[in-house]
Structure formats: C-alpha cells, structure tokens
Amino acid sequence: MKRSVKALTLVLAIAMIVSMAACAPAAPAAPAAPAAPAAPAAPAAPAEVQKVGLSMPTMSLQRWNQDGSNMKAAFESAGFEVDLQYGGENEVPMQISQIENMIAGGCDVLVIAAIDGGSLTEVLADAKTQGIPVIAYDRLITGTDAVSYYATFDNFLVGKFQGQYIVDALDLANATGPINVEYFTGDPGDNNINFLFPGGLSALQPYIDSGVVVCPSGQTDIGQVATVDWSSENSQARMENLITSNNYGPNATKLDAVLCNNDSTAQGVTNALLNAGYTPDNFPIVTGQDCDIVSVKNLIAGTQAMSVFKDTRTLANQVVAMVKAILAGSEPPINDTETYDNGTGVIPSFLCEPVFASAENYRELLIDSGYYTEADLQ
Ligand code: GAL
Numbered sequence: 001m002k003r004s005v006k007a008l009t010l011v012l013a014i015a016m017i018v019s020m021a022a023c024a025p026a027a028p029a030a031p032a033a034p035a036a037p038a039a040p041a042a043p044a045a046p047a048e049v050q051k052v053g054l055s056m057p058t059m060s061l062q063r064w065n066q067d068g069s070n071m072k073a074a075f076e077s078a079g080f081e082v083d084l085q086y087g088g089e090n091e092v093p094m095q096i097s098q099i100e101n102m103i104a105g106g107c108d109v110l111v112i113a114a115i116d117g118g119s120l121t122e123v124l125a126d127a128k129t130q131g132i133p134v135i136a137y138d139r140l141i142t143g144t145d146a147v148s149y150y151a152t153f154d155n156f157l158v159g160k161f162q163g164q165y166i167v168d169a170l171d172l173a174n175a176t177g178p179i180n181v182e183y184f185t186g187d188p189g190d191n192n193i194n195f196l197f198p199g200g201l202s203a204l205q206p207y208i209d210s211g212v213v214v215c216p217s218g219q220t221d222i223g224q225v226a227t228v229d230w231s232s233e234n235s236q237a238r239m240e241n242l243i244t245s246n247n248y249g250p251n252a253t254k255l256d257a258v259l260c261n262n263d264s265t266a267q268g269v270t271n272a273l274l275n276a277g278y279t280p281d282n283f284p285i286v287t288g289q290d291c292d293i294v295s296v297k298n299l300i301a302g303t304q305a306m307s308v309f310k311d312t313r314t315l316a317n318q319v320v321a322m323v324k325a326i327l328a329g330s331e332p333p334i335n336d337t338e339t340y341d342n343g344t345g346v347i348p349s350f351l352c353e354p355v356f357a358s359a360e361n362y363r364e365l366l367i368d369s370g371y372y373t374e375a376d377l378q
Pocket of ligand 1: 061138186190192230264290310
C-alpha cells in the first residue's frame, strides 16, 4: 500500500508539472530582430549639369537673335545650362570679355560666332589651356589652334545660288550684253565672305570672261565690295554713291543686277534703288541670304529677287549633337575635312545645306515649316 501511495504521489506530481508547463504562457517568441533599416539609397549624386557658353556677334541682325534663342532652347532641352551672350553691336572687345567670363564661369564648351574671326587668338589660348573645347559657329575662327570643330552652312554654295540666279534670270547663256552688275559682300573680318563672294563669282565668271557681264563701277575686288558690319546703312550709302557716279536709274543707265551676299546688305541696296525711283516693274535683280523677315517681305513685294534659307534650327541641332559627342569623348558628326583651313590647319566641319528661296517657294519653306507665321510677314 505504501508503494502504491508513493506511486500515486509520483504520478500526481508528474501530472502537475506537465499541466503547469502546459499552462505556462508560451515564452514570447523572441522578437524578430528588427530589420536593419535599409541603408538609405545613397542620394544619386546630382548628375553634373554641363554648361555651354554661346557667344553670338550682335543683336542688331535678326538671324543672330534666332540662332541664339534656337540654340539656347535646344541645349536646355538636352539638359545643359546655357550662358548666352551677344556682342552688343558687333563690338569685338565686348565679345572677348564675354568669352573670358564664360571661361572663368566654368563653361565646359564654347560655341562662338565671331564678330571678327581673327580677333580671338588670345582669349581662346586660355580656353585651350583649360581644356575647354571650342566650336566655331557659322563663321570660321582663324589664327588659333584652339578651335576643335566648325559648324556652318556651305558658304560657297550660298554664293553660287546667288550668282546662278542672276545667270538664269537674265538668261546669260543667250545674252549678248553688256549686262551691268554691281557687287556687295559683307564684313571684312568675317571669313565667310571669302567663300560667299567667290561662290557668287564662280557662276558669273564665264560671262565676265566673255564680256557679257560688266561692272560699270569697276569695283570688283573683295576689299572694294565689302560692307563693314554687314550693315544696311553702309550698303545703302555705297549703293547711293554707285547710283550717282554711274548714273543708274530707271530712265538712265541700266542696272541689271546687284549681287548681294546677304539680306542685310540687300536691304540697304533695295532702299537706295527705291529712292532712285525703281519700282517692282523695273527693279534690278537683287540677291540675298538669310530669309530675314524684311527681305521676305521684299521678295513678296518684288524689290528683292531671291534669298537663301539657312534654317537656324538645323544648325542649332547640329551643334547640340556635336557638343554631346565631344563631351562624351566621342567623334562628332563631320562631313567636311578639306575646305576650312583657319591658318593652323583644316578644321573638321559640318556643312548644312542651304536652300534657294524666292517669292515662289517662301510659303512652303518658311510658313509651312513653322519658321515664320503668316502674321510675321504682313
Ligand atoms: C554671315 C552669315 C550670314 C549673315 C551675315 C551677317 O557670316 O553667314 O548668314 O547673317 O553673316 O550677319
């Protein structure tokens, strides 16, 4: 009996222990080790915004305002910061100090349309020392090896369009002459005139050689036909002198054509011819380039015969592509490695294609393409 009491006690004791264990609150699960807070994503180092210095020659001619604003927009939408400056009224010292500021201000690349292509040697030596690439825009920069690339329109072809227009409009192939032609080109510091003027002459040369085309003033050297600053006032003054000294007029000595290398010079010539009494019915052929609004109105009115459309949007986009490639360390698009020697060697270039413009096609070229609105040309 004693053994059985003992045994019972043992069984009860075990039962108690088991039941106590069963009732014991389950040991709280060890709290999951708090997830280590995700290491905050290292704040993406702000992609370094690259800065482009755009140096344009002047605000006084329409085209440079358009070049400046088109490039600014194109570069900004490609994510660049832009420092855009205009050199006052073609003021060389101002352009130089603006470029100095661009270099000091940390520009990664410079795009420059020079007022005087030969005046930037010193300032660009600084750019070169600091490894800042330079693109010559529209006009070649000469006498410095700091220029990496050149983007422009085919300037010789622009001139050729102008000369060829005169050949075709006056049917020189069947003319006996004399056909009286006067010549105007642009600023002597602008390297483009060394392509525009010969381009124009290249089409006329066979007729000059055969004596069909003559220049009554005898002013045919590039130095004699240059127009400082490409200014309309200067071309008007020279045309007025030519009218007086050669007795040109609707009822006097016949003037068949005036080869002008751009629109601003053409506008001055047109003003002088209007003042001399010419009307759209008897207007001499006046050529141009740029499709400036004033000149397109003259095309429509019959007081300028043709212009050349150089879509500044095309050139702006080309330059953005060039800059992106250069800054990425790759070769930018180039399509000419022969034509433009700046005195230190040939500068690899991209030449955009100019397009002939006249009263017949201006609508399609300029309005349908969104370059101008109908209202701009009223
Ligand atoms: C030239 C340019 C022309 C014209 C002229 C006057 O260098 O190629 O388009 O605008 O300057 O600014």
